[in-house]
Amino acid sequence: MKNLRIVLIVIALLIGVLLVLPKPTGSLPESPVDTPTESSAAGDADAGPVPDPAPPGRFAITNVRLFDGTRVIENAAVVVDAGRVVAAGRMMTTPIPDGTTVIDGSGRTALPGLIDAHVHSFGTAQSDALRFGVTTLLDMFRAPEDFEEQHLARASTEPTGRADLFSAGYLATAEGGHGTQYGIDVPLPAGPDRAQAWVDARLAEGSDWIKIVIEGGRAWGGRTPSLDAATVSALVEAAHRRDVLAVAHVSTRAEADLAVAAGVDGLVHLFIDEAVDPATAEDWAERGLFIVPTLPVLASALGQAGMERLAGFDDARARLSSEQRRSLGAVFPNAAQRSAQWSGVAASIPTLQAAGVRLLAGSDAPNPGTAHGLSLIDAVIRLHEAGLSPLEALRAATSAPAAVFPIGPRGCLRPGCRADLVLVAGDPSSDPTALLDIVGVWKNGAEVALGIDAAPPSDTPPADEPAAAVDLLADPSSWMASADDFMGGASEAAIEPMDGALRVTGTLREGFAFPYAGAMWSAGASIMQPVDRRGWSTLTLDVESDAELLRVMFFSGGNPQPIWLDVEPAAAIEIDLAGLTGLDLAAFQAVGVFVAEPTGAFESTIIEARFE
Amino acid sequence: MTAVNASLHLIQAQWLNLARTPSYTLPTLLFPIMFYGFFGLLMIPGQALWLLCTFATFGVMGAALFSFGVGIATERAQGWLMLLRASPAPVGAVIAGKAFGALLFALIIAVVMSTMAAVFGGVRLATGQWLALAAVLVLGSLPFCLMGLALGLWLKPNAAPAVLNLIYLPLGFLSGLWIPTMQFPKFLQGIAEWLPPYHLAALALDVTGAKPADWAPSLIHLAVFTFAFAILTALGWKRLDGTRG
Numbered sequence: 001m002k003n004l005r006i007v008l009i010v011i012a013l014l015i016g017v018l019l020v021l022p023k024p025t026g027s028l029p030e031s032p033v034d035t036p037t038e039s040s041a042a043g044d045a046d047a048g049p050v051p052d053p054a055p056p057g058r059f060a061i062t063n064v065r066l067f068d069g070t071r072v073i074e075n076a077a078v079v080v081d082a083g084r085v086v087a088a089g090r091m092m093t094t095p096i097p098d099g100t101t102v103i104d105g106s107g108r109t110a111l112p113g114l115i116d117a118h119v120h121s122f123g124t125a126q127s128d129a130l131r132f133g134v135t136t137l138l139d140m141f142r143a144p145e146d147f148e149e150q151h152l153a154r155a156s157t158e159p160t161g162r163a164d165l166f167s168a169g170y171l172a173t174a175e176g177g178h179g180t181q182y183g184i185d186v187p188l189p190a191g192p193d194r195a196q197a198w199v200d201a202r203l204a205e206g207s208d209w210i211k212i213v214i215e216g217g218r219a220w221g222g223r224t225p226s227l228d229a230a231t232v233s234a235l236v237e238a239a240h241r242r243d244v245l246a247v248a249h250v251s252t253r254a255e256a257d258l259a260v261a262a263g264v265d266g267l268v269h270l271f272i273d274e275a276v277d278p279a280t281a282e283d284w285a286e287r288g289l290f291i292v293p294t295l296p297v298l299a300s301a302l303g304q305a306g307m308e309r310l311a312g313f314d315d316a317r318a319r320l321s322s323e324q325r326r327s328l329g330a331v332f333p334n335a336a337q338r339s340a341q342w343s344g345v346a347a348s349i350p351t352l353q354a355a356g357v358r359l360l361a362g363s364d365a366p367n368p369g370t371a372h373g374l375s376l377i378d379a380v381i382r383l384h385e386a387g388l389s390p391l392e393a394l395r396a397a398t399s400a401p402a403a404v405f406p407i408g409p410r411g412c413l414r415p416g417c418r419a420d421l422v423l424v425a426g427d428p429s430s431d432p433t434a435l436l437d438i439v440g441v442w443k444n445g446a447e448v449a450l451g452i453d454a455a456p457p458s459d460t461p462p463a464d465e466p467a468a469a470v471d472l473l474a475d476p477s478s479w480m481a482s483a484d485d486f487m488g489g490a491s492e493a494a495i496e497p498m499d500g501a502l503r504v505t506g507t508l509r510e511g512f513a514f515p516y517a518g519a520m521w522s523a524g525a526s527i528m529q530p531v532d533r534r535g536w537s538t539l540t541l542d543v544e545s546d547a548e549l550l551r552v553m554f555f556s557g558g559n560p561q562p563i564w565l566d567v568e569p570a571a572a573i574e575i576d577l578a579g580l581t582g583l584d585l586a587a588f589q590a591v592g593v594f595v596a597e598p599t600g601a602f603e604s605t606i607i608e609a610r611f612e
Numbered sequence: 613m614t615a616v617n618a619s620l621h622l623i624q625a626q627w628l629n630l631a632r633t634p635s636y637t638l639p640t641l642l643f644p645i646m647f648y649g650f651f652g653l654l655m656i657p658g659q660a661l662w663l664l665c666t667f668a669t670f671g672v673m674g675a676a677l678f679s680f681g682v683g684i685a686t687e688r689a690q691g692w693l694m695l696l697r698a699s700p701a702p703v704g705a706v707i708a709g710k711a712f713g714a715l716l717f718a719l720i721i722a723v724v725m726s727t728m729a730a731v732f733g734g735v736r737l738a739t740g741q742w743l744a745l746a747a748v749l750v751l752g753s754l755p756f757c758l759m760g761l762a763l764g765l766w767l768k769p770n771a772a773p774a775v776l777n778l779i780y781l782p783l784g785f786l787s788g789l790w791i792p793t794m795q796f797p798k799f800l801q802g803i804a805e806w807l808p809p810y811h812l813a814a815l816a817l818d819v820t821g822a823k824p825a826d827w828a829p830s831l832i833h834l835a836v837f838t839f840a841f842a843i844l845t846a847l848g849w850k851r852l853d854g855t856r857g
Contacts, residue, residue, distance in 0.1 A: 004624065007627060018746055023736060
C-alpha cells in the first residue's frame with residue numbers, strides 16, 4: 001500500500017498549499033486583541049440561559065452588500081456592539097445574536113466610515129463631514145489648542161456627532177511662506193539645526209505626524225518663500241527619528257522631487273505642472289511613497305465648479321450646512337485660466353496606480369470649491385474617473401489610509417474595527433457615485449442625524465444689526481489700506497480720506513500669485529468681524545483710476561479666500577450680490593477695491609461706495 | 613477481506629495507470645491551467661478572482677469528462693470492461709478508482725490555479741474560502757465524472773475524444789466559464805441557466821464572495837443533471853450485455 005500512502009501525502013500537501021495561500025491584509029491583526037472583553041462579554045450573554053433584551057448599541061445590518069475595506073462580500077451581514085464591529089461576513093456564516101436590532105440592507109451597500117486624508121478642520125467640519133459618511137478626518141494643518149480633547153474623543157467608542165480627528169498640527173513652512181496667510185501664528189522651523197526642536201515641539205503639542213510645505217508659488221504664477229532642501233531633509237529626519245510620518249505639500253514636479261529626495265513618506269497633493277511619467281512612478285512605488293492627490297481641490301484650482309457633483313442628488317444637497325455651501329460655492333482666483341492643466345493631473349493617476357504607488361483619497365476641504373464630507377466622495381469618484389477601478393477608489397478612502405496613517409482599526413468592517421459605518425443605496429463597488437446616495441451613517445455604532453436641522457448650529461452670528469443701506473465712505477475709519485505685501489507679495493498701498501471720498505495710492509508689483517493693492521472696508525466694528533447683512537442686494541461704486549482693471553473682493557463666512565469680481569474703473573459700477581456664488585451675506589466681513597492691472601504706480605479715487 | 617483487498621488493488625491500478633501515462637495526465641492538467649494563465653491573468657487583468665472560479669470549474673469539468681469518457685470508451689473497445697465483468701473483480705472498484713483519480717486531478721487543478729491567482733492575480737481570500745473553493749470544485753466534479761462515464765459507455769472509442777470536445781468546449785463557453793454570462797446577449801444568458809457547469813461555477817463564485825448565489829436552485833440543477841446521467845449510465849451498462857463492446 002506504498003502507493004496509497006504517497007497519494008495521501010500528495011493530497012495533504014495540496015491542502016497544505018491552500019492553507020498558506022495569502023489572506024486579505026488590513027490594518028487589523030487577525031484576532032482583535034484590543035477588544036477581547038467586549039466580544040467575550042457579548043458571547044457569554046448569548047450563551048446564557050436568560051436571553052439578553054436588545055442591548056442599546058447592538059444592531060445588525062443584514063442581506064447587505066458588504067465592502068469590508070478591501071473587498072466586497074455579497075449577501076452579507078455586519079453585527080455591531082458597544083461601538084465595535086463584532087461580526088461581519090456572509091449571511092450564511094455570520095450568526096446574529098438573539099435580541100439584536102436588525103436593519104434590512106437589501107439592495108444596499110454597507111461600507112466602513114470613510115477617511116478623508118487631507119482636510120483642514122475647524123468650525124463645524126467634524127459634524128459636516130459625518131453627515132456625508134466621512135467618519136475620520138486626517139487634518140493637514142490647524143492650530144493644536146484642542147488636541148487633548150480631540151485625542152480623548154477619538155479614543156472613546158461612546159456615541160458622538162463628530163468625526164474623529166487626527167492632525168499634523170502646525171505645518172513647517174518658511175517665513176511668509178504658504179500656510180502663513182491664514183491668520184494662524186505658525187511657529188517656523190528656521191533652519192536645519194532647529195528641525196529636531198521644531199518636530200519635538202509639534203509632537204509635544206499632540207501632532208500625529210509632521211507636514212512640511214514645499215511651495216515656491218510657481219505652479220500658481222507667483223513667488224512664495226519656501227523651505228530650503230537642507231531644512232526639509234532635517235525635518236524629515238527629525239520626524240523619522242521620533243517614528244512619525246513626514247508628509248509634504250507640493251505643487252510642482254520640482255518640489256515633489258525635492259520632497260522625495262528628502263525622504264518624505266507621502267505627498268499630500270499631486271503637482272499640477274506636468275504629468276507623472278512611468279519611470280518616476282515606479283521609482284516612487286519602490287520607495288513606498290504614498291500620494292494624496294486631492295483631486296477635488298485641484299479640480300477647483302483648475303477651474304471646475306464644486307457644485308456640479310451634486311446634480312441629481314437633492315438629498316445630499318439638503319444636508320449641506322451654510323459653511324459647506326459657502327466653501328463649495330467659492331472659487332479660486334484665475335482658476336479658469338489654468339483649466340488646461342487638468343488633463344495632466346488626471347493622466348498621472350493611472351500611471352501612479354499601475355506602478356503601485358499608494359493613492360489615498362483626500363479633498364483639502366474647506367478650500368474654495370470643496371466642502372467637508374461631500375468632497376471626499378468627490379475625491380473617490382474622481383479617482384475612479386481617472387482610471388482606478390471602483391474597488392480601488394473605495395480602498396483609497398478606507399483601508400489604504402488606515403494602512404498608512406497611525407489611526408488604528410478604522411476604514412474596515414471586520415471584527416474589532418470601530419463601528420463607523422455608511423449605508424448607501426445602490427452599489428458603489430460598481431459605480432462610486434452611489435456614495436452620494438447615503439441611507440444611514442453610524443459613528444461608534446450610533447446613528448448620525450443626517451438632516452442639517454439636527455446638526456449643531458453654525459458659527460454664524462445672529463442678526464444683531466439692521467441691514468439697511470449704508471454709505472461706505474461716511475466713516476473713513478472703517479477703511480484700511482491693503483495690498484499683497486501682507487501675503488508675501490511686493491505691492492503696497494496707502495489711503496487718504498478726502499472730503500467724502502477716498503484717495504488710494506500705491507504700487508502694484510509682481511511677486512504674489514495674484515498681485516493686488518488698494519483699500520478695504522470692514523463691515524463690523526473690528527477688522528474682518530462677521531456681521532449679518534442679508535438685507536443687501538447691490539454694491540454701487542464710482543471709482544476714478546489711472547489703472548486699467550479693478551478687482552472687487554468680498555470676504556464672508558470666515559473664508560480666507562475672497563469672492564471676487566474684475567471691473568473697469570467707471571462712474572456707475574453696480575454689482576449684484578445675489579450673482580456672487582459663495583458670498584455669505586449672513587456672515588459678511590469686508591469688501592476691498594483693488595487695482596489688479598497694470599503693474600506700476602497707480603492713483604485711484606473712490607467717489608462713491610454704497611451697499612443697498 | 614479479499615474483496616476489499618482486490619478493490620484497493622484495482623483502485624491502485626488506476627493510479628498507476630495515471631502515473632504511468634504522463635502523455636495523458638500532463639495535458640489534462642496543463643490545458644485548463646494554461647487557459648487560465650492566458651485569459652484569466654494576462655488578457656483580462658483585474659478579474660483574477662472571478663475567472664479563477666470559472667476557469668477552475670472549466671478545468672475540473674474537463675478532467676472528469678475526459679478521464680471517464682475517453683478512458684471508458686477505450687477500455688470498452690479493448691474488451692477490458694467485458695473481461696472485468698466476467699472476472700470476480702469488483703467492477704465498482706474500477707469506477708471508484710477512476711473517480712478518485714478525477715477528484716485528485718480536480719484538487720491539483722484547484723490548488724495550482726488558486727496559487728496562480730494569489731501570486732499573479734493578487735487574489736486574497738480567507739483560508740476558509742480557499743478551502744471551500746477547492747471543496748466545491750472537487751465535489752462538483754463528481755456529476756461530470758458520471759457524465760463522462762455515460763458518454764464513455766455510449767460513444768465509439770475513436771469518436772469519443774472528438775465528440776467530448778464538441779460537448780466540452782461549447783458547454784464551457786455557454787455556461788459563462790470563459791466570459792461572464794452578463795456579457796452575453798440576452799438569449800444566450802437564458803441558455804446558461806440550464807447548463808450544469810454554470811451552476812457549479814455559481815457555487816464557486818459564491819464561496820469566494822465574487823458573486824452571491826442561492827444554493828438551492830444550483831444544487832437542484834446539479835442533482836437533476838446527475839440523476840439524468842445516472843440513468844444514461846445504467847442504460848449504457850445494460851447495453852454492454854447486448855453488444856460485443
